[in-house]
Structures are given as structure tokens and as C-alpha cells.
Amino acid sequence: MNRLAERRGELIDRGRTVTFTWRGKTVEGLAGDSVASALYADGVRVFSRSFKYHRPRGLLCCSGQCPNCLVQVDGDPAVRACMTPIEEGMRVEHINAWPSLERDALHALASATPAFGMQVGFYYKTFMRPRWAWKYYEKFLRSAAGLGKLDPQHRRDRRYEKVHRHVDVLVIGGGESGLEAAIAAAREGRDTALVEEGLALGGRLAFTGVDAAARAAELAAAAREAGVEILQPAWAGGVYEGNLVPVYQGDTMFRFRAGEIVLATGLIEQPLVFAGNDLPGVMLASGVRRLVNQFRIATGDEAVVLTVDDLGIEAACDLAEAGVTVSAVVDTREGETDERLGVCGIEHLRGFRPVEARGRGHVSSVVVARGGERRSLSTDLVVMSGGTVAQFGALVQAGGSVHYDAARRVYVPDHVPAGVRVAGEPAGTAAEVPACADGGRGKQFVCYCEDVTTKDVNLSVKEGFASLELSKRYTTVTMGPCQGKMCHRNSGLVIARELGVDPDEQRVGVTTARPPHNPTSFSLLAGRGYEPVKRTSVHHWHADRGGKMLWAGDWKRPYDYGAPDDETAAVHESLGLIDVSTLGKLIVRGPDAAAFLERVYPNRYGDMKLARVRYGIVCGDDGSILDDGTVARLSETEFYVTTTSSGAGGMEQWFTWWNAVWGMDCQIVNVTSAIAAFNLAGPNARTALAGLTDFDLENEAFPYLGAGHAEVAGVPCLLLRIGFVGELGYEIHCPAAAGEHLWEALMAAGEGFSVKPFGLEPQRVLRLEKMHVIVGQDTNAESQPLEAGMPWIVKLDKENDWIGRYSIEWYQNRGNRTSLVGFEGGNGAVPKEGAQVVVNGEPVGRVTSSRFSRRLGKAIGIAWVPADLSAEGTPITLSDPSGATIPASVTLRAFYDPDQERLRS
């Protein structure tokens, strides 16, 4: 085991090994290792290939701030290896490299052909000509872009949960300041939670030495004792209105509502910009110190530290203590050799700047310069520290603002929104940070995520994108997975240098980091894959008997049972039974119930007798048809209202809203799911039903449009004698719990009449033969009853006001422009629904329903036509989407049983 001696503050459990695979090869790590530390200890140095140039990349920050160690874990793409604890049997794969991490075809292409043209904006420039070739370019570019692979079937069985949480205080960041804030809040008796994305609490304390680690442990213990709830590793995705903070942990999204949010997001160490600063082996000082102090890995044999402040010096001391030879600390600051380095015997090159890191696939030497003096140092580990910046992304996204203070070289908050507090120091480095290096050869990376170099940023400034906000949009700097954590400050410095201004100049600016701050999977955002389905009480009966179950709104309904024509014929000739439980059902009850219905329906209900049912449409105040159904009067003060299947929820809202507006003395209750409903229809319906009830079904006692309570097969039912399908029929409503029993009893009673269950499709044919419209299919948001062929239902002479009245009066005065009419096809061809009605080749109307009626032996349908073509027998021309022209003639009476003799029999 290539680990350093055991020490306080380490995260690994030396007694327990964990085995996982990296690109198919078995790797052994220690419990407590991150994927990155276990692989690094195993000798892995190249973790990924970069986004654009496919350059090899190794560990950089080891704290989840950079894109370099994004890997695919058990099929999940874009997982940060340094933030993911290893688990037994985990499968870890590399991303963005083909055919392998070592030999990558796109890297070869990009380096072999400098004219390949991947400079900034290359996709706008290089691939513009010739124009016809774009479709080939696009295919290639699409396959080359993106990180990782998505398998659509991947983990469909896994449950992603959403949990709602309410706390007084939510602290984001478990560093020293965050822990102290959380402890203080919890000790005040406030319900406090703390979110830390790292593998250890304490922030910098956790990886900066034994004493610091002891202090971190002390704070963590105090927080737990004070009752702080600690979520770790977990991260806050953003700060939203109402202090809503999504916190992601494992497969769960916690939706935190916090009285107060404390942002203790801490400081991030920044890279330095010089040629080759992306070579594997070039790491941030804090990353190196994490590997050394938390995972106890000696990170190299011969290290060179490049620094602008004391963080580099501290890292050098840590490395020396770990037995790594530190050949020099290259410090941009002038001065004497630091005492700490003197003790360790490390050369302190002051006033030197980095120029270039060299190496093939891994760093092997670094060139530094002071004025004209250049020195080349051989090394296998370049430790860089470009100072630190406050992580202000969450603050800005929450509605706060910051500015760059060039004198102190820090971002300072200007405005902090109400309900949010900022904890911790904004302190950056006191030293000047070079924007980039002069005199080196090769690419100087500003942005590791999107492979943006100083050359790209400078070019964007030259082309006029002369601020951070503009350059960002052109070069995509700060837009990658790290959302600017590694590049925001440096790109500002580069732009300022190119513009020849100070970095705090307004024109350089600050950009807004957008949530999520870390790679977040869509499955976490989406949560569990709910697809709620409503099933009627006889759903399984239908499914078991070959019913083709289709979606109808939230419901599942049988389309047919395999033989729609036979089902239609059964209804016409003997007996059919259809499950209409999906109809919306409302009870309107109270002293004002009748008066209320008078106001929401265009037709009359006040005069309605008991035990009667009436067809009704509901209009909006603009006169448009919203829904239709039936209204049965059960008592002086109680009505039973049915709506369309998809209209139930909307009608409930509509009715209750107007009731709220008017403040009438009645109540509306939606009983849709509580009541099952079946329509027994056909010439033999009465005889069949009579066998199951003592209720007098004779025509004189229970005529067409009668409503009555009856016991059918022992079940209390409401019978409605209505006929959507055009034959003698009874709509039977009963408690849903008894639905299956009643259905089976009805089927048994109909056995002698060769009863057939029928589905949605046969019902559509049957209703079309009766020219009954389906709201939403034959009508749309512009349809009003006068034009939709229902002037008879609009009672403009009603004494009371009703919804839609004034608009319909206006339409009445204006006159009809279009009409909804029936039509018969002239040549047997059935126009598709949606076919156009044409006059002189111009579309003037459309077909909304059409079928071939076997019983009538012709094509029939419903269409919107101009008002002047709406007279009975007017010849019209239909143009089918297939291109066929179909002659037809307008019909205003129902195709089948127009005098309703069968219905009333």
C-alpha cells in the first residue's frame, strides 16, 4: 500500500479495502477513499480527455470545482471522481475519449492539423462553407460533443425521491464559518441544517495539517451536539424565491424552505495561466494537500511549487513532510526566503513567474523566468496556487451582487438579499496575480471545461466582445460544468490585460453563475417517474377480455374489444354495454342549486321537474363551448351533473369559481371517482335490465330523459334514460365499489340477448350516426353554440343573467359566419379527420369527425363550413390530406333515426 504513515485528519480506513473497476480493470482502494484518490494511489494520472482538444487531463482541484476528473460511474455520466466515495463493485469508466484515454483519435486530429480550425467560434466559421456540407459536419460534431454516454434504459427502475423540508436556518457550506454559524443558530434553539458537499467537514481545516484537522473535528462534534442536522456529501443547487434551496444527496432532492439562508461557501483556489497549465501533474496546491493530508498519498517524487501567496509555501511544507522532494518554490512576490522553507531546505525563487510547463502526456519540467533570466526545472509535480476567490455564485444567483476589488484582489458583496446572510471571509490574496505568462509556447488554458485559451479570449476581445459577459457568450468561458469556479477571475484578468485596463473596471464586469453549481442529473430534477393512471372499477374485466386499453385523459379506456363492427352491430340490433365511469360527475346541492345552474348553463333548469335529466352545454363568458353533459334533478335542492371525461376537474373549478363569485347558497362536490357508470344500450336494453330490478322501466313510467333511483342487482343506482349512442338505453350510475358486481350482473342479464361490451371506437361511430358532437373534437375554443348547430339550447329569453349570455347575444346580432354541419360522402371514400372543406381550391372549413357507417353504407361526418354552405343538401368539396378530392353534401338531421323513434321506444 503506497500510503504515508497514519495521521490525524486522514479520511481513509486502513483496515478496510474496497474493490471497484476502472475501465474494466480491478482497483483496490481503502474505505473512505474518493474514486479519484483511490485511482491516484493506484498510479492513474490521466482521468479524462478535455472537451474540445481532447487533451489528457489529470487531477487538478480534488474538491469538485474543476471538470478534470469527470467520469462515468455505474452508467451515470459526469460524476466528479474526487467527490464520490468508492463503493464495492463500482464500475468507473472514462468519458470523452475514443478509442482509449491513452490514444484519442480527436486529439490526434486536433494536434496533427493545426489548421483544423478549432479557434474560438470555430463552429460559426470553419464549418460554414460549403453550405451543403453542414449536414455531414453536424453529424460529426454532434458525435464529438458532450461528455459521457447516456443509455436511455439506464436505471429506469431506480427511484429518485423528492423530500420537502422546512428549517429555520439552512447553512450552505460546512467549513469553519459555516459550522460556527450553524452551531450559533442551533444553540439559539433554531432548527438548523447544514449542507456540505465535500467528503470532510471543516473546509480548509480538514486538509491543512494535524492541528487544523483537530479543530475541524471539534467543530463538527459541537455542531452535532448542538443539534445541527448535517447533510453530507450533499450540495445546494441554487437559491430560489421564497428561500427555496434544492439540496441533492444521493438519489434524493430535498426541497428546503429556510427562514434564513447562510451562505458559507468559502474560498476556491485559482489556477495560474501559463503554457501547459493543463498537463497531468499540474495541480492546485489545495488539491495536492488534500491527497497528502486526507488520503495520505505522496503525490510525486520531485515537485515544483508555483505560487503568488503563502498557500504555496504551506503546500511545499506539507510535501516535504510527506517525503516528496520540493526542488523549488517559485514565488511571484519579491523578498527573502521564507523561514518555513528555509527550515526544510527548499529553494525559494522569489520574483519568478511561470512561463511554461513541458511534457508529453504528463509534466516533466517547468520553465520559470525573472526578467530575462530563465530557469528550467525538472519535475513530475507542478503545484500551483494562484490565490483564492470567494465562491459567490450562490449569492449572485440569489439576487445579490458583487464587484471585484482590485486593490484587495477579492470579490466583495455589494448587495445581499433579505433572508440571506453571508458568512466567512472574502479574503483573497494580497499579491498581484499575473493574467497570463509571456514567452511560453503552447496553449495557456483559462477555462478547463470548454478548452478556452488566452488566445481565444484575446481574439474575442479583438473581435469586439470586450467584456466578460460578452466574451463568455462568444468563447463559452465560465459556461462549462464548473460554471466559472476555475476561470471566472482569470478570464477577467486576461480581458483586462487585453483591454489595457484594471480588472475592477466596470467594463470587464462580473458574470452570473447559473444554477446548478455542480453537475446535476436530470433524473434528480425530475424525481420519481410518476405517470398516474386512473382505472375504472371494471378495468381488469376489460383488459382480460381483449379490451385495447388506451389513454383517455388520465384514464385508461377500452378502444374496442377486437371487433368494433360487431360491437356497433350489437348495439343496433340487440344489446351492448359500455363502461362510461370516466364521465365527470358533480353534485350540486343547496337551496340555490337550481338558481346556480340557471346562471352557469345557457338553458333552463329552474323549471325542471324532479326525476328528469336534460342535456346541457357550459359556455365561457366569451360564449365559447367549454364542456357538455347532462343534468338530472334528484330533488328540489339537489342536481346530479355529468361532464365530459376530460372536463371533470375543469368543470369543478369553473362551477366552484362562479359559486365563489356569486356567493350562492349551494355546494359543488366532485364525485367522479366515487361513482361507476355503465350505458346499457340497444333494442333489448329494457328487457335485459328488467330482470335485475323491480323499478318500473316501462316507457310510460320511465320515458326518454327520465331519471330515477333504482336497485339493480342489489346495488343502489341512479338510472338516466339518455341515448348518446342513439338506441334505447340506460346510463346506470352506482357506487364504484359495486361497479364490477353490477357490470357482471348486467353482462349475465344480457347473455340471452348476445350482449357485447363495446369500446370507445364503436361509441364514436354510433354517436356520429346520431350527429352528436364531441366537445373538444368537433368544437374548439372559438366554437359557440349558435354556430355549432345548437341554437335551441341557448335560452336568450331567460330572465336571469347567465355566463356567456352577453357574448352570445352579440353573436346573435352579428349572425353566423360558420356552421357545424353533418355531411355524407358522395363516393364512398372517407375523408380523414382534419381534411379541408374547399371552395375553388381554397380552404374554407374542416372535417372534425368522419367514419364509414356500415349500417348506413356510406361515409358520414361532421364539418365546419361557411354559413352560406350550411343549408341542407348543399354540395361541398372535401380535400383529403392524401390529396384526394371527395364530393359530399350537407346534412342537418341525424343520419340515423332522425325522429328519435328508436331512442324514445
Add this chain to the structure above:
Amino acid sequence: MSFLLECPNCGRRPVDEYAYGGEVTVRPKSADDARALFSYLYFRKNDAGAQREWWFHSSGCREWFQAERDTRTNEVMQVAPPGGLT
């Protein structure tokens, strides 16, 4: 939109529990003034500032109520049962 809204019956809840019902409007009492009728039907004031509006607690008590809300900040000044705003 993720502000909290207080239902007069159920208390403070996330706004996604509710359905928005639009501005509180006054319905004309005749068709005589077509301009007034169509402006009621098709035009909204869309105030930048305090607005009186309808809300339906669809994932709660399923009752309608009214609220006064600042459309710029989503600050809710008052909520009340229908007709109860001061």
C-alpha cells in the same frame, strides 16, 4: 415562481399547490357596450405592482380565495375568502 402563498383555510403553502385564477374583474351587466364587454373578456390590466387576483387551492382544500400580490416582487399583502379583501 417558488414563493409561499397563504390559503385562508390551510395556511402557508408553496405556490405550486395552487392554480392561478387571474385578476379580479367586474363583469358587465349587459351587451349594450360592446367595447366594455370585449375589454372585460379579452384585456387584462397586467399591473406592475399590487394586483387583486383569484387563487384556487387545487392540491389542498379545493376552495377559491382572493389575494393581493405585488406582481414585481411576489410579495403577498393579504389573502381572504372571496370578496373579503380590504
